Amino acid sequence: MSEQAYTYTKVNTAEISLPAGVTVQVKAKSNSKLTQKVTLKSKDGSVDTVFSGTGEKNAQLGETTITTGESFLLHAVFEFAGDDGVFQPSKLNSGGPYEIGxxxxxVVVAENGDDSDYNDTILEFSWNTK
Structure with missing residues (x-):
């Protein structure tokens, strides 16, 4: 099923396609003192979630579960706010899908520009195949 999943990133937006008929665990984590924000939206309107917060050492920003239908596409917008509180676009990178059994x-990762480790925000999607 993982061949049906992909991610495409452009600037601070990721298009994420998930396989049909699975339950997907979504987790957002932070490794930054700056406020990080990820907004998830699905084309069909079934998902409209915002993860936001700060923290180091993979601090949990939130998690949710998505049950996909026939065709499932999400858009995730990654932003960060500096000391002035104004949100700006993050830079993105992605990997996977990875299949282990x-x-x-x-995974989609974001960098806010204070270094270059691409772990300021980490958005993970995981699921099991039958």
């Missing part, structure tokens, strides 16, 4: 994972 029945376990599948797809």
């Amino acid at each position: 029945r376990y599948n994972m797809l």
